[in-house]
Amino acid sequence: MESLTPRPHISARPAAPLTGSIGVPGDKSISHRALMFGALAIGQTRISGLLEGEDVLRTAGAMRALGAEISRDGADWLVAGRGIGGLTEPADVLDMGNSGTAARLLAGILASHDLYAVMTGDASLRKRPMARVIEPLKGTGAQFFARSGNRLPLTIIGTREAMPLTYRLPVASAQVKSAVLLAGLNARGVTEVEEPEPTRDHSENMLRHFGAQVSVERAGKGRLIRLTGQPELRAADVVVPGDPSSAAFPIAAALLVPGSKVTITGAGLNPLRTGLFESLREMGAELTIENARIEGGEPVGDIVAAYTELRAVDVPAERAPSMIDEYPILAVLCAAANGTSRLRGLSELRVKESDRLSATAALLRVNGVQVEIEGDDLIIHGTGSIPGGGLVETHMDHRLAMSALVLGQASKEPARIDDASFIDTSFPGFLTLMRGLGANMVAA
Ligand code: S3P
Numbered sequence: 001m002e003s004l005t006p007r008p009h010i011s012a013r014p015a016a017p018l019t020g021s022i023g024v025p026g027d028k029s030i031s032h033r034a035l036m037f038g039a040l041a042i043g044q045t046r047i048s049g050l051l052e053g054e055d056v057l058r059t060a061g062a063m064r065a066l067g068a069e070i071s072r073d074g075a076d077w078l079v080a081g082r083g084i085g086g087l088t089e090p091a092d093v094l095d096m097g098n099s100g101t102a103a104r105l106l107a108g109i110l111a112s113h114d115l116y117a118v119m120t121g122d123a124s125l126r127k128r129p130m131a132r133v134i135e136p137l138k139g140t141g142a143q144f145f146a147r148s149g150n151r152l153p154l155t156i157i158g159t160r161e162a163m164p165l166t167y168r169l170p171v172a173s174a175q176v177k178s179a180v181l182l183a184g185l186n187a188r189g190v191t192e193v194e195e196p197e198p199t200r201d202h203s204e205n206m207l208r209h210f211g212a213q214v215s216v217e218r219a220g221k222g223r224l225i226r227l228t229g230q231p232e233l234r235a236a237d238v239v240v241p242g243d244p245s246s247a248a249f250p251i252a253a254a255l256l257v258p259g260s261k262v263t264i265t266g267a268g269l270n271p272l273r274t275g276l277f278e279s280l281r282e283m284g285a286e287l288t289i290e291n292a293r294i295e296g297g298e299p300v301g302d303i304v305a306a307y308t309e310l311r312a313v314d315v316p317a318e319r320a321p322s323m324i325d326e327y328p329i330l331a332v333l334c335a336a337a338n339g340t341s342r343l344r345g346l347s348e349l350r351v352k353e354s355d356r357l358s359a360t361a362a363l364l365r366v367n368g369v370q371v372e373i374e375g376d377d378l379i380i381h382g383t384g385s386i387p388g389g390g391l392v393e394t395h396m397d398h399r400l401a402m403s404a405l406v407l408g409q410a411s412k413e414p415a416r417i418d419d420a421s422f423i424d425t426s427f428p429g430f431l432t433l434m435r436g437l438g439a440n441m442v443a444a
Contacts, residue, residue, distance in 0.1 A: 007419035010401075010431070011444035012408025014388075017259030017307070018437040024247045026051035026240035027268050028426050029174070029202050030298070032059045032101050034238040036109060037210050038079030039068035039087070040185060043235030047077040050240055054425040055099035062106055065090040066117075084233055085186045089115040093153070096121045098353060098396060098425045100128055101175055103152065107133045108179030111142035112162035112186035120153040124353050124396040130154055133179040136167045140183050162187035164229055167194070171348060172321045174199035177225065181207065181214075187229040195222045199321045200272045202298075209297055210236050221318070239296030241268035245325045246427045247303060248276055249402045252329045253439060254305040255285050256336055256410035261306040262437055263290075269299040275315075275323030277303075279330060283310040283337055310337035312382055317345020324348060327378070328360045328403040335369040336410055337382040347376040353422075354395035363404055366390030367415055389413035398422045402430060405441050416444050 031051040036059065038045030050056065060077075064070050067088035069080035082088070087109070096103040096119055103119055107130070110117050120126065131150035138144060141159040146152070164187040167180050177193050181203055184191025204214050204225060213228040247267040254262035269289065280287055286308045292301040310333060315323075323330070327349055334341035349356040357378060361371045364380065368387030372379045388411025392404035401417050408415030423430045431441055 008421055009416055009418060009444040010405060010420045011414050011416045011442055012405040013414040013440040013442070014411065015257050015409040015440040016438055018254050018257050018262055018439060019260060020437045021263040021265060022250065022433055022437065023265045024242040024250070024267065025053065025427060025429065027243040028053065028055060028245070029101065029200060030206070030238070030240045030268070031056040032105060033202055033206050034240060035059050035063050035070065035079060036105060036182070037206055037233065038235065039063040039066065039081050040084055040109070041081040041210050041233040041235045042083045043081060045079040045081065045235040046237045047079065048075065048239050050077045051243065051426070053428050054097055055102060058095065058097040058099050059102045062094045062096065062102065065092065065094060081233070081235055084230060085113060087113050087115065090117050093118045093120055096125060098122050098124055098422060100125060100353070103130070104133045104175040104179050105182055107137060107154070107156060108182035110156045110158050111137040111140045111183040113158040114160035115158050116155070118153055118155050122396065126152045129351055132171070132173065132176050136165055136176070136180050137183055139163060139165045140187060164189040164191045166192040169193065169195045172197040172199050174203070178203040181225065181227050184227045184229050185212070185231070185233070189229050191227045191229060192224065194219050194224045197222050197318060197321050198272055200270065202270070205297055206238070210234060241295060241298050241300045242266045243426070244268050244273050248326050248329050249406055249427070249430070250434065250437060251287070251303060251305040252333055253406045253409050253434065253437070255280070255308050255310065255333060256406065258307050261304070264303045266300055267303050269301050272322050275319040276326040276330060278319065279313055279315050279323065280333070283313045283333065284308055285310060312337050312339030312341040314341065315343045320345050320348065325399060328356060328363065328399050329406060331360045331364060331378060331380055332403050332407045334380040335364050335382050335386050335407070336384070338384045339382055341380045341382060343378040345376055346378055352397070354397035354400060356397065356400065359393070359395050359397065359400050363392045363400060366392060367407060367411060386411040387413060388415045391416045391418060394419050394422065396422050398425045398427065402427065409439055
């Protein structure tokens with residue numbers, strides 16, 4: 001499973017201005033869902049712009065092992081679905097690699113299928129909490145047997161007669177919301193999920209696109225989502241926009257390196273994903289959106305970012321769900337800004353691909369930045385320039401790796417990472433694309 005070959009170290013050095021126009025790979029969240037929903041629909045779903053990153057390829061492998069036919073057709077992907085309740089028992093363990101989204105959403109699907117399945121993942125995923133999905137999903141009647149601490153490997157014995165769930169999420173998590181909704185697809189009756197704050201709504205949007213009945217209403221600060229069970233999901237074509245969470249890295253590099261101006265074309269701009277851009281505007285960033293349009297049911301646009309002397313920011317906890325994956329790169333930008341920034345309410349970062357709260361603090365500290373963690377807040381003392389010179393431990397976490405490489409574009413001394421291999425989980429081609437813009441990232 002884990003490779004014995006040496007991990008590729010990369011050194012990032014201060015760069016000349018970054019310029020150019022690029023597209024980033026497809027949205028990771030939407031790509032997982034397109035494959036899963038396609039596998040549950042009747043007919044053939046065509047997906048264009050699918051992210052061909054490791055995480056999504058794990059989902060493709062798992063859906064194939066469950067009986068869906070999935071193939072590549074030129075640049076598109078085709079999924080011949082099995083219909084709701086139609087997945088078949090996998091002959092072997094399902095290995096979800098590094099992907100929490102794949103594991104948690106699939107747990108929801110498997111709960112309401114009458115089959116036996118075992119799911120595992122890499123060393124990072126095997127540390128991540130699964131109780132957040134196991135607890136609600138048990139209410140369907142499915143059985144779950146996990147390693148201590150509710151970690152993978154996880155055995156799921158799904159049920160033929162799933163009960164529809166009524167569940168209020170204790171934490172704002174699109175993965176848990178989606179797991180409950182997906183279990184509800186094959187339950188008789190209405191599944192209800194209430195979220196304390198709105199989280200990315202790609203599942204709701206795409207379920208409707210495939211013909212399911214989903215209603216959404218406001219509930220306090222959050223939302224109440226209702227799904228009518230056992231719909232006939234019909235195959236539907238999906239156009240995957242560029243991932244705004246991937247766009248964040250070239251945008252940050254452009255903001256950091258004097259003289260830079262970069263355009264990211266066709267990036268997804270779902271308002272439940274754009275908290276980073278709101279925060280960057282508060283920092284004074286020169287950021288504009290051009291050609292705003294709707295593509296495949298999702299808002300999309302071209303983002304233009306140009307070098308800016310940034311000021312510090314205070315990001316409220318309520319914004320976290322709309323930028324949950326962007327804190328490591330925002331922290332790098334705060335380190336280069338003038339003044340003390342406070343990023344609030346980051347408890348969920350502790351259970352990502354790594355403990356991203358402490359690992360982001362360590363990433364900055366090893367590069368000479370003064371940082372504190374106070375409760376669930378990250379405080380960064382920016383001085384307008386980053387010393388650099390550190391070797392960053394990336395803990396099998398793609399976003400830490402890319403954040404450190406962007407930091408090195410603007411720090412006084414080069415910054416290095418201990419392992420570039422996990423970048424491919426979400427952003428295959430990152431180094432080539434960044435080098436094409438003028439970034440200075442070399443094997444070390
Ligand atoms: C995702 C939800 C978020 C996010 C992850 C993708 C999704 O996780 O961090 O990268 O596709 O639903 P949580 O639901 O755990 O916040």
